[in-house]
Amino acid sequence: MTREDNTWRARLVVILPYAWLAAFFLAPFLIVLKISLSQTALAQPPYEPVFDLAAGWQGLKDFAAGLSFDNFRLLTSDSLYLDSYLRSLIIAAVSTAMLLLVGFPIAYALSRMPGRLQTVLVVLVILPFWTSFLIRVYAWMNILQREGLLNEALRALGIIDEPLAWLASDTAIYIGIVYSYLPFMVLPIYATLEKLDESLLEAAADLGCPPWKAFWKVTVPLALPGVAAGALLCFIPIVGEFVIPDLLGGSEQLMIGQVMWTEFFANRDWPAASAVAVVLLCLLIVPVVIYQQMQLRTIEENR
């Protein structure tokens, strides 16, 4: 094989994923961006201007003139949008923290199990994926409703006299999110803890650390990359979560995913919905960039 062949193949390997991203991520995003700059119309598609190649240069100029930032102005003028963004970010942050509190001990316990049992338990962590996400959320509706499993159980145990209203509350949203996203937090943390060299903990003990201190000074710092990955894997999709708040949450306050859905399907206002989506994307780039900076720093340090 010649050298040229080699570099050509190497280029192809690099180009392919970029081409994929360009076709299936960048192009759709540009379309959404364009729609967000359009106005809603009673037409097919339900917005204007529509770019028409046949109109030539004049058509292009008309098209550019038809675009505006009106939809983004709308987002700032109505507090509904701002509140929903804020609410989504807060719910995502709080539930990511809760997921960490629940997920870390599970991942830690998993990594301390004897080898064969570990494999079985990891499969158990992934097992919920075998069932449709939607069905699992419906199951939670069933559990959380007035005459549902949770209230019945609490009553049988004598903890409550009257059934509590779990459903249509933030509590229900948090329960649903923590349940649904737990594997995304557990698996990355488990992956880092599982690689942890046992002799490091022995060395810490040898140098005077009681077990809890060795945990803080050795296990936790070495698990941080997994924690960061898990937090990111949970935080980003939770911000845009639609199904869980829609099925389990109340109707007085909405998460941004619900607002987007309403704009698209109830109001048929594609441009406004697109503007909501574009802003959401810009918001979510922030944690990703922070994460990348962190990774870059560790790579630099390790050089």
Place this chain on the structure above:
Amino acid sequence: MTVADAIPGKRNKAGGQAGAAAARGEARVLVRFEAVTKRFSGFTAVDKLSLDIFDGEFFALLGPSGCGKTTLLRMLAGFETPDEGRILLDGEDISGVPPYRRPVNMMFQSYALFPHLNVEHNIAFGLRQEHLSKAEIAARVKEALALTRLEGLQHRKPHQLSGGQRQRVALARCLVKRPRVLLLDEPLAALDRRLREDTRFELVDLQSKLGLTFIIVTHDQEEAMSLADRIGVMNHGQLAQVAPPPVIYEQPHSRWVAQFVGDVNLIGGKVVSTDVGGMLVDSAVGRLRVKQANEARPGDTIWVALRPEKLRITREPPPGEDNRIAGTVWDIGYLGDISLYQVKSDAGAVFKASVANLTRLVERPVTWDDRVWLTFTPEAAVVLTK
């Protein structure tokens, strides 16, 4: 370099004194194992083992893998608890003391450096647990860096260091704690040969400078020989022999020790007669005269052990009737400094004899298929009864 070259003249002063004192029974016992037994699910790793290690001594536990030497070390560090018996440190039973409260530090075979901490913080890690002042920690870390020649590397992370540097960080991390006993689990195993030899001298030097008690676990006899004041040779969870290196090599207790430590030719035979400090032995390769005090009686079955460097090869038949083995050169291994001859005796057994290459080798005086005689002096052989 043969093992024999490594024996004399390398004892460090402090350790040597401790070793000599130990021999006179004057040294203070620092570590005492009392009939210690450790079992792992049906397998006995350490079997009713008793051992005293003296203050200031450099002690080596030598044995094949799986002989229980590492388990013994880990019990002293506190990572394993003995099933039976006691371990005393300075006269006190430390069985119930967790590893983080023992005044003992261990250097791990993998070094176990904390990958997220730089050299300085790795070394300071143990001191931070003692609640010392910042100034004191800084001073002791600096001292340790100087002692292990790591100055200028304190801000590096472990993976940015070479194998030898990592080994020194692991050593510094233990030394900075000023332990009563320093445990070293195969400390040189991960280093290449040249570095290993240099590091050996550094270790001995450090130990004598600090006057600490070192216990090293190794499967490398050269390492044990060149480092230790005393060696404990272990097999199947028990001590086969505990003695200073020259005694282990020149006066092994048993065939197993003789074969494990260095190369040896063993000749089975029967004692014909004994006299003051010696005996005559009848064997398949002729009559052997051995000068060594031994409890063997006439008629006993014994083995005569001969190190390869103690055999001489000649082409002319030697004078006398005893200690001569006739044979044919079977193979020659050229190792540079020495040549290792394999001689097949007329009786059938193959003998190994090493010959120092004193002049540049142009033509071998003795070569393949030559008829030769192997001889040795009565003082060169050792009689083994087990």
